[in-house]
Amino acid sequence: MTNHWIDIKNSDCxxxxxxxxxxxxxxSFKWVNEAMKKGAKLISVDPKFTRTSSKADxxxxxxxxxxxxxxxxMIKYIIENxxxxxxxxxxxxxxxxxxxxxxxxxxxxxxxxxxKTGKYNKDAWxxxxxxxxxxxxxxxxxxxxxxxxxxxxxxxxxxxxxxxxTTGTPKEDLVSVYEMYSSTGQRGKAGTIMYAMGWTQxxxxxxxxxxxxxxxxxxxxMGIAGGGVNALRGESNVQGSTDHCILYHIWPGYLKxxxxxxxxxxxxxxxxxxxxxxxxxxxxxxxxxxxxVSLLKSFFGDKATEANDFGYxxxxxxxxxxxxxxxxxxxxxxKGSFSGFFAWGQNPACSGANSNKTRQALTKLDWLVxxxxxxxxxGSFWKGPGMDPKKIKTEVFMLPCxxxxxxxxxxTNSGRWMQWRYKAAEPPGSAMPDGEIMTKLFExxxxxxxxxxxxxxxxxxxxLKWDYTSKGSxxxxxxxxxxNGYFLKDITIKGESFKEGDLVPSFVYxxxxxxxxxxxxxxxxxxxxxGNMSARRKKEKSGIGLNLEWSWCWPVxxxxxxxxxxxxxxxxPWNKQAPVIxxxxxxxxxxxxxxxxxxxxxxxxxxxKKSKYPFIMKPEGYARIFxxxxxxxxxxxxxxxxxxxxxxxxxxxxxxxxxIPKYTTTMDTYCTCYPKYPFVGTTYRVSEHWQTGIxxxxxxxxxEAQPQLFVEMSTELAKLKGIKNxxxxxxxxxxxxxKATALVTSRFKPFTIQGDVIHxxxxxxxxxxxxxxxxxxxxxxLTPSTGDPNTRIPETKAFMVNVKKI
Amino acid sequence: xxxxxxxxxxxxxxxxxxxxxxxxxxxxTPVKSYAQTLKIRYAKESTTICxxxxxxxxxxxxxxxxxxxxxxxxxxxxEHPINEGSLCSKGAALSQLINNxxxxxxxxxxxxxxxxxxxxxxxxxxxxxALNIKHTRDATFTYKNGKGQIVNRTEGxxxxxxxxxxxxxxxxxxxxxxxxxxxxxxxxxxx
Numbered sequence: 001m002t003n004h005w006i007d008i009k010n011s012d013c014x015x016x017x018x019x020x021x022x023x024x025x026x027x028s029f030k031w032v033n034e035a036m037k038k039g040a041k042l043i044s045v046d047p048k049f050t051r052t053s054s055k056a057d058x059x060x061x062x063x064x065x066x067x068x069x070x071x072x073x074m075i076k077y078i079i080e081n082x083x084x085x086x087x088x089x090x091x092x093x094x095x096x097x098x099x100x101x102x103x104x105x106x107x108x109x110x111x112x113x114x115x116k117t118g119k120y121n122k123d124a125w126x127x128x129x130x131x132x133x134x135x136x137x138x139x140x141x142x143x144x145x146x147x148x149x150x151x152x153x154x155x156x157x158x159x160x161x162x163x164x165x166t167t168g169t170p171k172e173d174l175v176s177v178y179e180m181y182s183s184t185g186q187r188g189k190a191g192t193i194m195y196a197m198g199w200t201q202x203x204x205x206x207x208x209x210x211x212x213x214x215x216x217x218x219x220x221x222m223g224i225a226g227g228g229v230n231a232l233r234g235e236s237n238v239q240g241s242t243d244h245c246i247l248y249h250i251w252p253g254y255l256k257x258x259x260x261x262x263x264x265x266x267x268x269x270x271x272x273x274x275x276x277x278x279x280x281x282x283x284x285x286x287x288x289x290x291x292x293v294s295l296l297k298s299f300f301g302d303k304a305t306e307a308n309d310f311g312y313x314x315x316x317x318x319x320x321x322x323x324x325x326x327x328x329x330x331x332x333x334x335k336g337s338f339s340g341f342f343a344w345g346q347n348p349a350c351s352g353a354n355s356n357k358t359r360q361a362l363t364k365l366d367w368l369v370x371x372x373x374x375x376x377x378x379g380s381f382w383k384g385p386g387m388d389p390k391k392i393k394t395e396v397f398m399l400p401c402x403x404x405x406x407x408x409x410x411x412t413n414s415g416r417w418m419q420w421r422y423k424a425a426e427p428p429g430s431a432m433p434d435g436e437i438m439t440k441l442f443e444x445x446x447x448x449x450x451x452x453x454x455x456x457x458x459x460x461x462x463x464l465k466w467d468y469t470s471k472g473s474x475x476x477x478x479x480x481x482x483x484n485g486y487f488l489k490d491i492t493i494k495g496e497s498f499k500e501g502d503l504v505p506s507f508v509y510x511x512x513x514x515x516x517x518x519x520x521x522x523x524x525x526x527x528x529x530x531g532n533m534s535a536r537r538k539k540e541k542s543g544i545g546l547n548l549e550w551s552w553c554w555p556v557x558x559x560x561x562x563x564x565x566x567x568x569x570x571x572x573p574w575n576k577q578a579p580v581i582x583x584x585x586x587x588x589x590x591x592x593x594x595x596x597x598x599x600x601x602x603x604x605x606x607x608x609k610k611s612k613y614p615f616i617m618k619p620e621g622y623a624r625i626f627x628x629x630x631x632x633x634x635x636x637x638x639x640x641x642x643x644x645x646x647x648x649x650x651x652x653x654x655x656x657x658x659x660i661p662k663y664t665t666t667m668d669t670y671c672t673c674y675p676k677y678p679f680v681g682t683t684y685r686v687s688e689h690w691q692t693g694i695x696x697x698x699x700x701x702x703x704e705a706q707p708q709l710f711v712e713m714s715t716e717l718a719k720l721k722g723i724k725n726x727x728x729x730x731x732x733x734x735x736x737x738x739k740a741t742a743l744v745t746s747r748f749k750p751f752t753i754q755g756d757v758i759h760x761x762x763x764x765x766x767x768x769x770x771x772x773x774x775x776x777x778x779x780x781x782l783t784p785s786t787g788d789p790n791t792r793i794p795e796t797k798a799f800m801v802n803v804k805k806i
Numbered sequence: 807x808x809x810x811x812x813x814x815x816x817x818x819x820x821x822x823x824x825x826x827x828x829x830x831x832x833x834x835t836p837v838k839s840y841a842q843t844l845k846i847r848y849a850k851e852s853t854t855i856c857x858x859x860x861x862x863x864x865x866x867x868x869x870x871x872x873x874x875x876x877x878x879x880x881x882x883x884x885e886h887p888i889n890e891g892s893l894c895s896k897g898a899a900l901s902q903l904i905n906n907x908x909x910x911x912x913x914x915x916x917x918x919x920x921x922x923x924x925x926x927x928x929x930x931x932x933x934x935x936a937l938n939i940k941h942t943r944d945a946t947f948t949y950k951n952g953k954g955q956i957v958n959r960t961e962g963x964x965x966x967x968x969x970x971x972x973x974x975x976x977x978x979x980x981x982x983x984x985x986x987x988x989x990x991x992x993x994x995x996x997x
Contacts, residue, residue, distance in 0.1 A: 005861055005888050026894035027861045201997075233860035237976070238969035238995050244976040246967070246993040252977060257989075260955035299981060316959030316987045319951055324989050326996040329964050338964050338990070339942040344979065345968025352997055367938045371967070373909055382916060389921040395938075397931050398923070400910030403903055404857040405867050405877060409972030411855055413862025413888075418973065422852040424867040425877045425904065429911025430928060434968075435975045440928070442982050444936035456944040457958060457987070464985040468978065479974035519977050537853075539887050547887050688895045690858050691994075695970075699902040701814050702895060771908075794997055 002228035002561045003192065004415025004553070006545035009034035010226030010578045013184050013191040015177075017045040018067060018199030018208065022052040023687045025232045025414075028194065029055070035226070041180055045070065045169075046198070047682060047760050048712065049747040058180060060173035063751045064682045064760060065202055065641035065798035069166040069651070071211040072158035072638060074178045078218050079152045083182035085220030088574075089141070091600070092565045092614055093217045094622045095148040096137040098128045103634075105154060108652025110633040118659055125628045133277045135620060147626040151214070154635045162650045166638065168751025168758065185219035188575040190226030196234060198684075201797040203660045205788035207636035214625050214636070222623060223565030223594075223614065225544045225578040233414040234691070236404075240412035243522055243554065244483075248324035252483075252520040255292055258312070259320045265312040268292070269512075274619035281621035282595055282612040289512040290521070297517035298482050301465035306514055314460035323661070325792035326352060327785050331663050333361035342369045345401070345434065349377035349384070350692035350768045350778035353794035354785040356736045357667040359384060367395040371437060373403055376694050377768040377778070385769055385777070400431035407433035409476035410534045412554070416561075418526055419551045420535040435474035442466060477532070484527040485510065485518025503528045506556050522554045533557070544578045546591055558592040564614035565623070571599030631789040632659045640672075641798035642786045645680055645758050647673050659789040668785050669734040671800050677733060679717070680760040681801035683779045689766035692778065697771050709767045709776025711740040711803065714748040717759040721803055730804045731763060736781030738763070739806070761803060765796075814898060849878055853886075856897040857970065863889035863897055877904045939963065943986060964990035 008014065008031035021028045032055070036042055044056035053059040062070050078084050089095045102124040104111045112124030127135035128145075141148040160171045167174075184191030193216070199208040213222075213229050221227035233239050245252045255272070262268040273288040296310035304310040318324060330348070332338065334357055341362075352358045362368060362381045370379035379398040382389050404411075405424040412418045427433070432440075446466070449458040468478045485504040490497070493509050507524040510516045518524045526533050533552035540547040546559040553559050560566070563580045567573050571583025581590035583599050597612045613621025626634045639657040640649050649655050655672070662670065671677050688706040689696040696702045711731050713723070723729055725744040730737050740763055751758045765779035783796040849868035856863040864886025868879040880900040884891035913931040914923040946962030965983045968976075983991050 025859050025861050027863050027889045027892055027897075030889065030892060235969035235994055236855065236857045236860055236862070237971065237973065239860055240973040241969040241971060241976045241993055242995040244973060244980060246965075246976055246980045246991060247995060248989060248991050251984075252980065260951050260953065260957050263956060299985070313956055313958060315984055316989050317955070317957040318989055319957070324992075326966070326992045329966070329990045329992055332961075332990070333964065338962060339946070340938055340963040342963075342965040342983075343967060344965065345970040346966050346994060348966060351994070366942070367935075369935055373903075374906075375908070375910065379914075383921065390919055393918045394916075395918050396914075396916040397935055398910065398914040398916075399931065400912060404972075405852075405854050405880075405900075405904055407972065409974045411857075411862070411972055413855070414860035415862070417862055419855045419862055419864075421854040421972070422867075424852045424854065424869045425875055427911075428909050430913070431909065431911050432928070433975075434971050435978060437932075438975065438978050438982055441932050441935060444932050445939050445986070448936055448940045452940075455940070456947045457949070460958075460985040460987065464981060466982075468974075476972060476974040479977060483974065483977050519981075523973075537885070539885065545887075550887055690896055695858065695903060696896060696899075698906055698908045699899045701811060701899045701902060705895065792996065796997075 001230040001415045002222065003230055004417065004559055006031055006547065007225055007560065008032055008192060010190060010544055011035045011040050011192040012189045012226060013041045013043065013181055014194065015043045015045070015181055015191065016052050016194045019194050019196035019232050020046060020050040020052045020684065021194050021232060022055060023050060024196065024234070024685045026687060028232065043177055043180055045177065047748070048762055058176055060169050060177060061749060061751070062167040062169045063753060063758060064680055065644065066167040066638065067199060067208045068204055068211050068636045069158065069163050069638040070169060070174070071215060072155050072636065073160060073163035073174055074181065074215055075151065075155040075211070075218065076158045077178040078182045078185065078215065079155070081182070083185045084218040085185045085187065087568070088220035088565070089148065089218060090139045091569060092623055093625050094135070094620065095141055095146065095151070095625050096139045097147050097626065098136040098138060098143055099145050099147065099150060100126045100128050102126065105635070108637060108649065108654030109658060113658065120631065120633070120659065122628055125634045151625060151635065157651060165754050166650050168753050182219065184221060190224050190575065191219060191221050192227055192230060194230050194232055196232040198797055200793050201795060203642050203657045203786060203788055203795045204636070204639055205793050206630065206790040207632060210627055210630070211636040217623050217625055220574065223560065223562035223580065224574060225560065225566070225580050228560065231414065237411035239414055239416060240418070243412060244520055248318070252295060253291055253522045255288070255295060258315065258317050260317045261320050265309040268312065276619045278621065279609070280611060280613055281619065282597070282616040283619045283621070284616045285619065290510040291507070291518070293512045293514060294485055294510045294516050294518035294521060297488065297514055298485065298519040299465065300463050303463035304514065310514060311460070311463065314463065323792060327661060327663065327787055327792050327794060330358050330361050331665065331785070333364060334665055334667065336364040339366040341365050343378045344369070344371045347376045347378045347692040347694050349381050350765070350780060353780055353783040353796050354667065354735050355778050355780040357665065357785060360667065363387070363392050363394060365394045369397045369399065371399045371401050371434060372694065373401055374694050374698050375770055377770050380770055399437055400429065401437060402427035402431055402433040407435065409435070410480060416553045417551045418523070418534040418554065420532060433474060435476060439469055439474045480527045480532065482517065483519035483523045485516055485524050487516055489515050491515050505529070525556045526552050526554070544580070548591070556592050558594065560591055562594060562615060563591050564594040567599065569600035570603065632657055641795055642670055642672070643784060643798070643800040644672050645678065645800065646754055648754065650754065657789060660786055661789065661792060663785045667735065670784055670786065671734045674800065677800040677802050679801050679803065680758060681731070681733065681782060681799050682760065682762045682797050683765045683783065684762055685766065686764050689764065691766070692768055693766035696766065697775065703772060707772065707775060709738060709740040709763060709779070710743040711761055711763045712743040712745060712748060713761045713803065714750055714759060715744055715746055716750050717761065718742065718744040721805070723803065723805060728806055730806055731761070731782060731801055732804060733782040733799060733801045735784065738777050738779060738781050740776055761801065853883055856893070856900065858896040861888060863893055865893065865897060865900060877901060939986065947987060958987060959989045960987040961989065963988055966992045969994040
């Protein structure tokens with residue numbers, strides 16, 4: 001979230017699309033209700049009428065996988081009805097930037113596409129540069145090659161009829177949503193979006209979100225209270241685990257995992273440190289080497305020296321252009337590429353797309369380590385449906401771990417609040433906290449490398465700084481301090497003196513010469529000489545809900561990011577009733593500002609040369625309406641899901657996203673317009689269960705409330721198939737099948753798409769064969785191995801199925 | 807405040823519909839003061855954050871002062887600014903996650919081609935895993951790729967998980983896996 005949960009109360013219009021917040025993030029609704037009490041409007045857009053929809057001022061449906069068409073129509077409406085916030089758009093976004101001659105868009109494909117590789121050469125999307133090397137601009141937004149005019153042209157194709165024929169949403173409903181939401185383009189008004197996996201789990205996932213980001217920028221809704229682009233993240237610490245980068249492509253703090261072509265630290269830092277020639281651009285990532293070197297110092301401590309490139313080459317490198325993501329990982333596993341595998345606190349046998357492939361992949365392993373609090377479908381895969389243990393070679397270790405209240409440490413919520421948790425009890429039996437298991441395991445590995453004089457490349461194993469125990473036990477405070485970072489020698493920076501061993505007060509003090517460490521620069525400021533900031537418990541008494549002294553928030557306790565766009569060029573808030581920050585003549589007051597530089601203009605209207613543009617993380621300093629870094633095009637374009645019910649994309653002759661990954665094993669099948677699978681399928685969650693159900697299927701209360709897998713369908717579809725409510729039926733895709741109880745409701749309605757009736761069904765993915773015995777299995781047995789070309793998040797929200805009486 | 811099964815269903819249904827007002831951190835004024843004295847006499851109180859979704863609701867945990875040191879109650883933290891005492895059905899059932907007879911409590915091992923688990927000691931399990939790691943890493947370690955570029959990695963081991971770990975554990979696990987040379991490192995955020 002660019003904003004945070006409580007901030008939803010400051011909104012004037014809340015769009016919930018791609019999420020069902022009332023059921024899946026129930027307590028978020030406290031703040032939706034709060035906003036509505038003050039007159040805010042709530043819009044719910046979802047293929048199914050949900051409990052979120054039941055609370056909304058306006059609800060309408062769309063077919064799964066057509067969000068860009070829906071929102072593209074909104075962009076057209078905003079521009080053509082002059083609902084955009086021109087001052088914001090011209091001053092703070094790249095709407096004014098002028099595109100070079102090589103950029104064009106033709107019949108669903110952007111310039112630079114290389115059919116052989118299925119990738120774009122993004123050089124074709126470059127801006128025209130002035131003599132200083134900065135993008136040329138036209139702040140009147142009239143130049144026909146400026147981003148704004150090209151945006152207008154691109155979405156002029158998204159007329160109501162074409163959008164409605166694609167989404168199945170009635171035209172008048174589209175207009176109602178567009179009108180309600182675009183009213184927040186007025187100065188002082190705020191609109192917000194609450195989205196979740198309903199937007200990410202598509203082959204156009206990132207572009208779904210970018211379409212909304214473009215709308216938010218057109219309406220001036222970024223950086224302000226009650227605005228922003230807000231991902232409702234689904235796991236208690238998925239924000240923190242992402243920040244600390246348990247992901248192949250990034251190192252903690254969103255630094256890049258080095259590629260094989262970057263042979264030295266200097267080459268690595270040069271590659272990832274952006275440059276600008278514009279003195280008004282803060283270009284925050286210019287600090288990259290300070291963060292990367294400080295991270296290497298946290299990895300390897302004293303062993304990391306300038307002479308050995310701070311241990312840069314001790315860490316593994318990726319091949320250039322190769323993806324090592326989840327889908328690729330299980331594809332390789334299925335092909336037998338791995339001997340060993342850790343499934344730590346996760347149940348991929350139910351959670352990943354195409355679970356049959358995942359389950360078969362596990363049989364190819366020599367050894368599997370599964371750490372969990374309950375038995376689960378991954379650890380016990382060898383005795384699952386269709387498996388013959390006598391034929392499965394995999395050696396399996398199932399290690400019991402503590403639950404959250406049996407250990408001490410922090411987690412980071414969706415609003416980026418890092419909150420400390422305390423230990424309340426001991427784990428059962430000999431179960432141990434995960435940190436304890438890691439520590440003990442790594443000590444044993446290290447011991448083996450110590451003893452073996454012929455060990456292969458032992459340096460990183462032996463040199464990793466691993467002193468995070470106290471009295472023999474994992475000490476989360478020690479690690480929290482390492483993540484924050486230390487001064488490693490006595491030093492004076494910016495006139496302030498620090499001692500060796502002092503905790504670094506904020507990332508502005510980090511250095512690229514090895515004199516500081518920081519395990520994650522974004523968390524620098526979270527645990528300082530003043531103490532553990534995440535344990536703070538002082539509530540805000542009045543104000544807009546920032547709660548600056550409750551817990552801690554990255555970066556540097558800033559509660560609303562991009563907040564320097566919440567003010568005009570004089571530093572006055574667009575909304576005086578809910579100011580995030582304001583300039584008092586000598587400094588900013590309110591939230592921690594996105595940099596302390598003065599406003600763009602002096603009180604007399606002359607430019608202030610000491611100022612910086614508000615979007616400091618972009619080298620050019622402007623928010624990107626034109627996204628030149630995207631894998632699948634600088635403007636979002638509607639493409640059908642890889643499996644879809646239509647033969648034609650009404651917006652172009654390009655049916656699906658040309659850049660998406662596909663896999664080629666016999667277990668990877670994709671069926672579009674295939675009569676055997678005529679219905680659109682989607683997956684979702686219910687309030688009483690969570691993810692694959694490991695943490696909810698074993699609780700009697702929760703299981704009683706939602707005991708088994710169901711498949712929800714419209715009364716029309718049930719009638720067509722002769723299915724009765726409550727009847728056990730099969731749901732089938734080309735990859736698998738699940739038995740489920742039919743739930744016939746009027747919450748799903750048939751869509752009219754391109755003149756044809758299209759039915760959609762949905763089912764939750766919380767179940768698995770281990771427990772309860774008659775509860776059903778994972779809905780991911782049905783979903784395909786394909787995903788977004790930017791993130792490779794699987795397309796589990798739109799796929800093709802059939803339903804069959806048993 | 808002990809919640810009965812009946813209370814649970816009544817209130818959690820309301821919370822889900824967005825009409826919770828107090829949710830399971832409900833206003834129990836008539837019984838509150840009595841319950842409070844019991845809690846203080848028999849339990850020590852600590853705070854936690856809900857382990858389910860990422861709203862980050864505050865929860866109070868009461869641990870018995872008795873010899874068993876069990877968690878005897880969990881409830882929404884009324885002081886927490888996000889949830890102000892409210893919890894959804896999952897957060898309200900936290901005590902059943904903690905005190906659950908189905909929890910794994912000892913390491914289990916399944917031999918190749920075996921049809922059953924056997925209980926093993928931590929020391930044995932971790933030693934065997936460490937040997938597996940070393941064996942696989944050393945056998946599959948790649949210093950240079952096909953282009954002759956330094957890569958210093960193993961593609962013989964993969965890792966996933968976890969968004970259920972604390973931040974400090976997340977940092978530790980990625981450091982450990984990267985130090986061992988893994989490149990296939992993923993978790994829930996990817997799906």
